[in-house]
Amino acid sequence: MNTLECIKRRISVRNFNGKEVEREKLDAICEAGLNAPTAMNSRDITLTVVTGERLNRLNSAMKKSMPSSMHPNFMRDGKFDFVRGCKALIVVSFGTKSVLPEQNTGCVMENMYLAATELGLGACWINQFYDFSSKEVLSILCAEKGSRPYAGLSVGYYYVLPTPKQRDGKVVFLD
Numbered sequence: 001m002n003t004l005e006c007i008k009r010r011i012s013v014r015n016f017n018g019k020e021v022e023r024e025k026l027d028a029i030c031e032a033g034l035n036a037p038t039a040m041n042s043r044d045i046t047l048t049v050v051t052g053e054r055l056n057r058l059n060s061a062m063k064k065s066m067p068s069s070m071h072p073n074f075m076r077d078g079k080f081d082f083v084r085g086c087k088a089l090i091v092v093s094f095g096t097k098s099v100l101p102e103q104n105t106g107c108v109m110e111n112m113y114l115a116a117t118e119l120g121l122g123a124c125w126i127n128q129f130y131d132f133s134s135k136e137v138l139s140i141l142c143a144e145k146g147s148r149p150y151a152g153l154s155v156g157y158y159y160v161l162p163t164p165k166q167r168d169g170k171v172v173f174l175d
């Protein structure tokens with residue numbers, strides 16, 4: 001797949017079939033993330049790949065740190081599951097030396113979305129880290145002092161690929 005094709009094919013996938021994601025694929029997605037541009041090339045960035053039992057612990061901690069009024073949005077098969085059954089979650093964090101971390105996060109996340117697409121995996125932006133990274137969440141992520149999670153990317157094999165959404169928006173050429 002070439003780059004332009006990959007960009008057009010990328011979509012957010014929110015249904016995962018439980019198959020484990022190979023380590024080489026996770027490495028490749030992280031490498032793509034680390035190749036993103038960042039403001040002033042500030043590289044105070046950590047990608048934390050969470051799998052296995054730690055992902056269950058993170059799910060419980062996230063449930064606690066989120067207002068209960070939000071829980072219904074994350075229910076799946078009668079259980080709270082904020083990553084919708086994915087087997088791997090990549091959390092993007094920036095430290096205090098980072099310049100424009102929110103913008104950097106967008107670049108890192110899009111690179112990782114595209115890498116997942118190329119590798120035949122589904123992925124979805126998980127924004128809850130931005131607002132609900134409690135001490136317990138940070139502890140489960142083994143976050144270094146001052147490092148703050150900005151987003152997570154759920155990654156996995158999917159049951160069905162959703163229909164792409166309409167992508168409207170204006171393009172204006174001026175001369």
Ligand SMILES: Cc1cc2nc3c(=O)[nH]c(=O)nc-3n(C[C@H](O)[C@H](O)[C@H](O)COP(=O)(O)O)c2cc1C
Pocket residue numbers: 010011012013014124125126127128164165
């Ligand atoms: C900044 C940002 C935050 C997002 N947060 C979430 C989220 O918390 N949960 C979710 O399911 N999707 C989230 N998304 C995915 C968007 O809903 C999705 O990109 C959008 O609906 C367009 O669909 P597409 O990705 O399939 O093109 C987020 C996307 C962005 C760029």
